Amino acid sequence: MKIKNSLKSLATRHRDNRMVRRRGRIYIINKKNPRFKARQG
Numbered sequence: 488m489k490i491k492n493s494l495k496s497l498a499t500r501h502r503d504n505r506m507v508r509r510r511g512r513i514y515i516i517n518k519k520n521p522r523f524k525a526r527q528g
Contacts, residue, residue: 489525497525 491497498504498515501523507514517523 491525491527494525494527497523 489497494506494513494515498506501517501520503519504515504517504523507516512526512528514527515523515525
């Protein structure tokens with residue numbers, strides 16, 4: 488999982504990426520290709 492300051496560029500890299508907010512942190516999850524997982528905060 489990548490930890491980045493800005494996730495906007497990572498979210499657009501794959502069409503299945505979803506931006507989710509959990510417990511005050513922002514995550515990018517991708518069910519089909521889990522290597523795109525990332526979090527911020």
